[in-house]
Amino acid sequence: MKPVEDCVIGIVGLGLMGGAIAMALRKSGAAPAGRLMACDTSAETLALALESGVIDRGFESPEKMIPCCDLVFLCLNPSTLIRFWNQWMPAFKPGTLITDIAGIKGPIVEALEHNLRGDLDFIPGHPMAGSEKGGFANAAACGFTGKNYILTPLARNRPENLEFIRNLIYRMGFGRITETSPASHDRKIAFTSQLCHVIAAALIDCEPDTEITRFGGGSFEDLTRIAMLNAPMWTELFIGNKQELLKRIGQFEGSLEALKTLIASEAAGELESRLAAVRDRRMKMNG
């Protein structure tokens, strides 16, 4: 792979994450003027990205962009990503390095790996960043600094391409890369991300009074900010990782039930030690 500054980089999908990646590539100097292009179904989004100088060329269809690229970021919802892949795989230039950002990796890797040309290298990834405000217009607020990035490399990935992607991730500002299997990613993410979104949604779901925030002191606001979610995307992520997520919901329900029982029986001593243990564990997590 040539130096990233000499690569033509294509972003497929200029939503919140595609937009934030384009901005980070531009700002870091990894994508100098003339080398960054994007395709998106929204002409308005492309115009905005061009005007603000985030990209150099915009395409409403991938047809003319894909064959020019050395490096492609696929920034699409899972179902759109799989459709895109199956339709456009023949158009990639030989040797293209491709990565994605989908929040579930098992089903994506399976679908894409089974239909991957031998002369392309696909490194699955998941930037652990986001914002409750979606779309390109809010991409600037989606900070990468110090954030986690997960890679689930394939056995066939070329080591120099993996190293290339790692360097680029750090250059975009991320603080830590974890490499693991798609299955392990999906197990962990079901807890840290999907379960949290389900909980936030359930909290809002069970309280119809929007004036309840008069009684908020920060906890409620922090726990439910992510309830302002992108409904179509999270529907796909929840159902796409259904087995792991249902297992995690079950574990959480078990812990909730145990706390409920201690409260109901007024077992103050036992409740206090369980809460103290929780406090200690969370302190060790220091995130």
Next chain:
Amino acid sequence: MKPVEDCVIGIVGLGLMGGAIAMALRKSGAAPAGRLMACDTSAETLALALESGVIDRGFESPEKMIPCCDLVFLCLNPSTLIRFWNQWMPAFKPGTLITDIAGIKGPIVEALEHNLRGDLDFIPGHPMAGSEKGGFANAAACGFTGKNYILTPLARNRPENLEFIRNLIYRMGFGRITETSPASHDRKIAFTSQLCHVIAAALIDCEPDTEITRFGGGSFEDLTRIAMLNAPMWTELFIGNKQELLKRIGQFEGSLEALKTLIASEAAGELESRLAAVRDRRMKMNG
């Protein structure tokens, strides 16, 4: 009531909240030099507060402080508060205005109102602020600016004293005061505060791996920050508001179960509209 600047103000309990109130009174000019005193069982805390100029006099026992005060903030955990009240009520000066900060109001108001001298005025309150880092040493980080404050006035409160307290609350930086009954306070707070703490605790309780934060993207961290809780205090609050809290946990479990069923049955359309409704409701709450 004389102007607040002419009052001798006493803080009982220089923990996180007592400390933060002392600092806000000092900083706002409501408690000029010489007028602010505090009692606390920790000589170390008193020394720290005196050295930093937050208070003018410190007492390890309330005995000599209470009879000097025109205004007293009781900043104690519920059980300690009730014990303090029953022991020290005879020591207050006639006409003293007293307020508290306890996170449950029904049991506190009942206990205190039943044993209240006719020449004292007690206005129950609850500042909706806090921090996962407790104690006086962290009080400076407990910001009041723009926060909510709940008052649950008694029928016998003198209107001019209520107005005095309202003005002082705004002067400390709070943004909004809501006045309601103790029962309504406890119903709402069971949802916005206690349920949120139970959920955060359950989330940490069900995951032993502290390295899971490598897979965190912000949601998990935001949802579990309050799991670093003051275990003795929250044990009292949970059990003290047990009936309302158990009702709220039940409602939350119902919503969680409904989402779980939609995920398990892959009812994508229904799940998406439920999530979209959640998103809309949370946007209306804009907190």
